[in-house]
Amino acid sequence: MAARTKSTKDRPSYRCTECGWQTAKWLGRCPECQAWGTVEEYGTPAVRTTAPGRVTTSALPIGQVDGRQATARRTGVPELDRVLGGGLVPGAVVLVAGEPGVGKSTLLLDVAAKAASAEHPTLYVTGEESASQVRLRADRIDALDDHLYLAAETDLAAVLGHLDAVKPGLLILDSVQTVASPEIDGAPGGMAQVREVAGALIRASKERGMATLLVGHVTKDGAIAGPRLLEHLVDVVLHFEGDRHARLRLVRGIKNRYGATDEVGCFELHDEGITGLADPSGLFLTRRDEPVPGTCLTVTLEGRRPLVAEVQSLTVDSQLPSPRRTTSGLETSRVSMVLAVLEQRGRIAALGKRDIYSATVGGVKLSEPAADLAIALALASAASDTPLPKNLVAIGEVGLAGEVRRVTGVQRRLAEAHRLGFTHALVPSDPGKVPPGMKVLEVADMGDALRVLPRSRRRDAPRDDEDRR
Numbered sequence: 001m002a003a004r005t006k007s008t009k010d011r012p013s014y015r016c017t018e019c020g021w022q023t024a025k026w027l028g029r030c031p032e033c034q035a036w037g038t039v040e041e042y043g044t045p046a047v048r049t050t051a052p053g054r055v056t057t058s059a060l061p062i063g064q065v066d067g068r069q070a071t072a073r074r075t076g077v078p079e080l081d082r083v084l085g086g087g088l089v090p091g092a093v094v095l096v097a098g099e100p101g102v103g104k105s106t107l108l109l110d111v112a113a114k115a116a117s118a119e120h121p122t123l124y125v126t127g128e129e130s131a132s133q134v135r136l137r138a139d140r141i142d143a144l145d146d147h148l149y150l151a152a153e154t155d156l157a158a159v160l161g162h163l164d165a166v167k168p169g170l171l172i173l174d175s176v177q178t179v180a181s182p183e184i185d186g187a188p189g190g191m192a193q194v195r196e197v198a199g200a201l202i203r204a205s206k207e208r209g210m211a212t213l214l215v216g217h218v219t220k221d222g223a224i225a226g227p228r229l230l231e232h233l234v235d236v237v238l239h240f241e242g243d244r245h246a247r248l249r250l251v252r253g254i255k256n257r258y259g260a261t262d263e264v265g266c267f268e269l270h271d272e273g274i275t276g277l278a279d280p281s282g283l284f285l286t287r288r289d290e291p292v293p294g295t296c297l298t299v300t301l302e303g304r305r306p307l308v309a310e311v312q313s314l315t316v317d318s319q320l321p322s323p324r325r326t327t328s329g330l331e332t333s334r335v336s337m338v339l340a341v342l343e344q345r346g347r348i349a350a351l352g353k354r355d356i357y358s359a360t361v362g363g364v365k366l367s368e369p370a371a372d373l374a375i376a377l378a379l380a381s382a383a384s385d386t387p388l389p390k391n392l393v394a395i396g397e398v399g400l401a402g403e404v405r406r407v408t409g410v411q412r413r414l415a416e417a418h419r420l421g422f423t424h425a426l427v428p429s430d431p432g433k434v435p436p437g438m439k440v441l442e443v444a445d446m447g448d449a450l451r452v453l454p455r456s457r458r459r460d461a462p463r464d465d466e467d468r469r
Contacts, residue, residue: 013042017040070258072086072088074087077114079276079278080251083251084256085258088170090210091205091211092235093234094214094234095230096216098240101244102241103240103274104174104215105129106141106273107251109143111172112170113144116145117147120170122170123149123163125151127174127175128175140273142272149166154179156181157182160200160204163210171205173213175217176215176226177216177217180197181200189225189226214234236256239252242269247268248266248268249274264304266280266302268283280307281308284361295387295388296311296388297374299413299414301413304412308420309361309366310360311375313381315351323354324355326356326357329365330359334367334369338379339351341376341399341400342376345445346402346450358379372398376398380450386454391422393413395407396426402447410431411433415435
């Protein structure tokens with residue numbers, strides 16, 4: 001092994017002990033001689049220390065710190081304020097991410113117009129569109145205000161210059177991946193550029209007490225594009241999601257230094273723009289006079305928010321050796337598990353030979369286990385061609401042994417169902433306080449749950465011991 005020599009550089013260097021090839025970073029394999037484990041450090045960095053400097057502000061006891069500077073200011077969009085924890089805090093930096101076309105720019109342009117005022121003007125900087133294109137969208141969604149300023153820039157220095165000229169109380173940048181600094185090498189959207197742009201805007205926001213909304217791109221896997229450091233630097237991370245073919249849009253809080261991270265804002269995207277939905281349960285229900293076989297209602301929790309949703313199932317005789325299993329808005333693996341429980345524990349053998357289609361109404365996605373009982377009852381109702389009783393909701397997780405397990409937030413779910421006029425509910429044992437006037441049936445297993453199906457019309461329902469005798 002060659003002896004190490006003292007490096008004159010401030011940072012360590014690495015050298016292959018076999019061929020002498022040098023590099024600034026460690027590698028497991030030398031690219032010159034292809035030897036493994038021969039690249040070793042041969043220089044040690046110079047030890048540097050930072051001398052104490054002048055402090056900008058004196059340290060105070062925490063009780064003497066003025067908390068009024070962190071008071072949230074409402075944006076004028078109640079559903080967004082709900083997710084933010086009351087509004088935008090001066091100096092806060094919010095990262096809004098979502099798939100292309102989901103409605104991020106439409107929502108933020110509406111926020112820009114409603115939050116603008118003489119005391120707190122809004123600056124909207126677009127790097128993806130021209131100013132005239134944004135103006136056309138503002139005309140369509142009625143987002144015009146004399147205190148809303150619009151600029152189309154892709155240079156970081158120009159954006160900072162606009163801040164000095166406008167002195168906004170709210171900055172919206174669409175998007176952080178389109179702005180670049182000439183001082184940093186790399187194309188816009190690269191790791192170094194995104195880090196530099198975000199860092200400069202965060203410093204400007206903190207110094208000016210200006211709230212900032214940054215639009216971020218997402219990868220094909222749904223993760224926020226760019227360095228992970230970006231999510232650590234900002235104060236709030238919001239994820240905008242929704243099915244492109246549905247009207248519903250959800251804004252979820254992933255990180256929030258000023259509020260809870262389990263809040264969800266509901267919006268409806270339409271031709272005239274995007275509007276908040278204070279009561280979105282109507283999008284997930286089908287209003288009908290008489291109950292239909294294969295439908296069951298449940299109450300799902302989106303964060304802290306209870307939403308009544310409808311599960312629909314259809315079973316038909318299959319002409320294929322392997323019957324179809326198609327789902328929409330439901331997890332296929334979860335539906336398959338419930339099918340297995342119904343066949344084995346509920347003794348509904350006809351399901352295994354039929355094509356089965358399960359879906360939700362209105363584009364809502366049900367992934368929590370609390371919807372298991374509603375899925376099971378909808379499948380059993382479709383298989384027997386027997387409708388469930390009217391005004392009935394089902395809440396509970398179904399286990400592989402056929403038991404119905406407890407879920408969180410049963411009281412909140414029941415209160416939401418009662419508010420919307422539902423009078424009967426199937427829940428696991430010990431549901432807690434029940435809303436007055438609501439009849440609750442506690443079920444321990446699938447056998448108890450399937451007894452809500454009228455026996456006179458049940459075609460493939462399970463049979464008890466007396467029927468088998």
